[in-house]
Amino acid sequence: MFKLMHFLVHRRFFAAVIGIAILPAGWAHEVVIQNVTLLTANRSQPAPNQNVRIRDDRIVEISSRALQVGAGVERIDGRGKFLTPGIMDSHVHVGEPPGVPIGSKDPAHATLHSSFAIQQPRSYLYFGVTQLLDLTGPAEAIVTFNAQPIRPDLFYCGLAPPLDGYPTVFVPKSERYSLMPNFIYEPANADKHPLPQGFKAQDHTPEAVVNRIAxxxxxxxxxxxxxxxxxxxxxxxxxxxxxxxxxxxxxxxGLLLIAHANALGMQRIAVNTRVDVIAHGLWNWDLESDKPGVPPQIAAHLRSVHEHKIGYQPTIRVLAGMADLFRDDTLKDPAYLKVVPPALLRWYSTEEGQWFKNQLRKDFDAPDMQIAHIHLKTAAQGMRAAKFLHDLGHPLLLGSDTPSAPTYGNQPGYDTYREMRFMAQSGIPLDAIFRAATINNAQQFGLDQDYGTIEPGKIANLLLLDANPLQTVRAWSLIDKVVLRGKVIEREMLSAERVMK
Ligand SMILES: [Zn+2]
Known part of the structure; x- marks a missing residue:
């Protein structure tokens, strides 16, 4: 008996040394969070003084009465703090370090890739993002991400671009078809875009491509x-x-259909196709737009998005992340020290690290301030569209599209948070942002059995916050601890400053 007690008391020590996975069968890892205020979409009000028991990776009990805490159970004092579900970002691309040329095989970039691979999942967690959906899902990147010891739960889509269409246009033809093999051959475009040699039409029909992706x-x-x-x-x-x-x-x-579309004509096609989700905000319009609200054509389209219950990701950071290239203070942002590996941060300041900015200067042939302004003006249109859609009663989805282009202005985790700030600036209320980040994403992507609320039976991906995110959007960055599948992590342990220099 004494030996058993001794073992129980020292289980945490044991677990730390030998790893929880090889504890004898039947020994669960247990955590009790005490006297915390619960914020979760399945309750209409914040619930103060709650106690939450987690066993292994699941929530097992929630009570307003004190829970028994046995020996060896990890106890977290939640007084004065707020417990929320972990954030889901439903539009990311984990395959490329922001700012590094896409698909670069330059050996000089190997360190950048490896330091990024280690830090990326930690950066998402640093900003409370515990579930991710990668919308392009390159197999190698998914494997690399999942090989990291601490990481958000990652889900993915498969990309099916039209032959020679966006985004394959940015890849030289010699690599295009191997890099993005699930392209769809479009007979209607055959005169301009014939099937490349060595490929068979039957392998690139919609049915064949969907089958491979499934x-x-x-x-x-x-x-x-x-x-x-x-x-x-x-x-x-x-x-x-x-x-x-x-x-x-x-x-x-049984696959959801997601459309990339951000111009009015393109989003109309997406609605006519009855896609499940439009992966961008409607920002790309050039209509009379000085009045508050949105022009009538935009309003009519957004009503049709609402009518057909199509999921909608505003992704406002796409444009701001481009504009940020032209700000002097972007690389001096203190948050960059937390989410960008030091080697990558140093590289951004080199002449080579500025390549994308220099390319945009050439493409736009305009002064820096004007290039930034063009992007921010477009972003503002997207913000107006998002607000209009919210006002129709449409549930929005939080998706940052990190990184949407090879810009160092987008960074994992930090952009999810900045997207929420932009939503708040758009006039979208804090409770709607809360839902966009938690329950809406879980329901839209069929994950609400496991995620999205704090309830017994769900996976224990949770955030302990120092402030109430229903009172200030900044609370999403005032994270005390991240609970990842029942494992309690101090936020600062996830900082990029904690890994190699
Ligand atoms: Zn994207």
């Missing part, structure tokens, strides 16, 4: 509907008929 373990398929931006206007898109076949095949295989 077999890869993806939950969803993302189809770009993008004719061009910046100077480009002639990228091929899929025909109505082909999009309908994608829709049908996705439904048959």
């Amino acid at each position: 077999l890869s373990g993806a939950r969803c398929i993302k189809v770009p509907i993008e004719e061009g931006f910046g100077g480009a206007r002639d990228w091929p898109i899929l025909s109505t008929e082909t999009l309908q076949r994608v829709r049908k095949a996705a439904t048959e295989r």
Whole structure:
């Protein structure tokens, strides 16, 4: 008996030394969070003085009465603190370090890639992001991410671009088809975009591509509907008929259909296709826009998004992350020390690290301030659209699209938080932002059995905050502890300053 007690008392020590995974079967890791205020979408009000028991990776008990805390149970004092579900960011790309040329195999970039691979999951967690959805899901990147010891739960879609369409236009033809093998061949574009040599049409029908993506373990398929931006206007898109076949095949295989679209015409196609989610805000419009609210054409379209219950990710940070390249203080932001590995942060300041900024200078052929202004003006249109949609009663989805371009202005975790701040600046109320970050994403992507609220049976991905996020959006950055599958992590342990120099 004494030996057993001794073992119980020292279990935490044991667990730390030998690893929880090899504790004898039947010995659960248990945590009790005491006297905390619960904020969760399944309750209409904050619930003060609650006690939450976690066993292994699940929440098992919630009570306003004190819970028994046996020996060896980890006890967290929640007095004066707020417990929320962990944040889900439903639009990320974990495959590329922000700012590093896409697909770079330059050996000089190897350190950047490896330091980023180690820090990226920690950076998401640093800002409370415990679930991620990667909308392109390159297999190698998913494996690398999941090989990290501490990481958010990662889900992914498969990307099905039109042959030679966005985003494959940014990849040289010699690498395009191997890098993005699930392209869809569009017979209607065959004169300009014939099937490349060595490929068979039967492997690139909507049905064949959807089938491959379903077999890869993806939950969803993302189809770009993008004719061009910046100077480009002639990228091929899929025909109505082909999009309908994608829709049908996705439904048959149980995959959600996500559309990349951010211009009015493109989003109209997405609505007509009855996609499940539009992965961007509607910002790309050039209409009379000095009045508050949105122009009538935009309003009519957003009403149709609402009517058809299509999920909507404002992704405001896409444009701000471009504008941030042209600010002097971006790389001096103290938050960068927390989320960017030191080697990568140093590289950003080098001449080579400025490549994308220099490319935009060439593309826009305008002074820096003007390039920044163009992007911020577009972002403001997206903010107005998001607010309008919210006012219709539409539940928004939190998605940061990190990184949306090779800009160091987007950073993992930090951008999820900044996206929430932008939503608040758009006039979207804090409780709607709370839902966008938690329950809405869980429900939209079929994950609400496990995530989205604080209830017994759900996975214990939780945040202990020092302030109430229903009173200030900044509370989402006042994180005391992150609970990841029942494991309690002090926030500062996740900082990029804690790993190699
Ligand atoms: Zn994206």
